[in-house]
Amino acid sequence: MDKQQIVDNARAQFSATADQYVRSPRHAAGDDLARLVELAAPRGDEHVLDVATGAGHTALAFAPHVASVVASDLTPRMLELAGALAAERGVKNVTFVLAQAEAMPFEAGSFDIVTCRVAPHHFADPEAFVNEVARVLPPGGRFLLDDQMAPEDPELDEFVNAFERWRDPSHVRAYTPGEWRRWIEAAGMRIEHVESIERGSYEFADWTQRAKMPQAEREALERWLIAAPARCAEFYRIKIEDGHVQSLRACFSIIVASRPEVSS
Numbered sequence: 001m002d003k004q005q006i007v008d009n010a011r012a013q014f015s016a017t018a019d020q021y022v023r024s025p026r027h028a029a030g031d032d033l034a035r036l037v038e039l040a041a042p043r044g045d046e047h048v049l050d051v052a053t054g055a056g057h058t059a060l061a062f063a064p065h066v067a068s069v070v071a072s073d074l075t076p077r078m079l080e081l082a083g084a085l086a087a088e089r090g091v092k093n094v095t096f097v098l099a100q101a102e103a104m105p106f107e108a109g110s111f112d113i114v115t116c117r118v119a120p121h122h123f124a125d126p127e128a129f130v131n132e133v134a135r136v137l138p139p140g141g142r143f144l145l146d147d148q149m150a151p152e153d154p155e156l157d158e159f160v161n162a163f164e165r166w167r168d169p170s171h172v173r174a175y176t177p178g179e180w181r182r183w184i185e186a187a188g189m190r191i192e193h194v195e196s197i198e199r200g201s202y203e204f205a206d207w208t209q210r211a212k213m214p215q216a217e218r219e220a221l222e223r224w225l226i227a228a229p230a231r232c233a234e235f236y237r238i239k240i241e242d243g244h245v246q247s248l249r250a251c252f253s254i255i256v257a258s259r260p261e262v263s264s
Contacts, residue, residue: 040144045067048069048115049070050070056071074101083096133189140258145255146253149253157176189259235249
């Protein structure tokens, strides 16, 4: 699949499902939002860019702690809903910009902090995205990435990407921490911190409904999960009751990186 098709698929998927993400507990809340702010350690005068903002939850979490936030996304409907949520909460220091993560319309060095949460597994070119992050950060600027990540184990990697792509065809790949490390370091940034985070489990009914998965496909995916290899079922904690999948593990990590200061 070419990169433009990936972008078109993501825009179509999230245009159709945007409303689901405004109130989704997994996206609207979660300890990882507060953790991102804590790890960023804002002083209050920073300009923040939130890439692939979706319904705006990360942008709005940072807004009280910084001078301004630009929230970008490639889906107009997502930006519309994020703007409405900001207005509903009385947030005045967030602006919304239509932009693709791999080609952002911002000047070099224009943001002190760049965030991206629960989105890069949909990106057409994550390496180009990382290069864009490095470009818009000044020396000393920080990048916080929070996304689903695959284990380094090839079988577990293949398994998670298979079920995620089945549920949502706009899913490209949950990359491994090692892949992200290579791209970040190649872009001239330095990794400061990596941590796995527990975002609970996917509740199968809600998880498939949020993607508006057709019933026949939902049932086929459920049968496939029930028949999973033992080590995959154990690692992903596939919970089955009365012949139906109830939940499975969600694997996420946070990576914090920075552009090194220029030596005098």
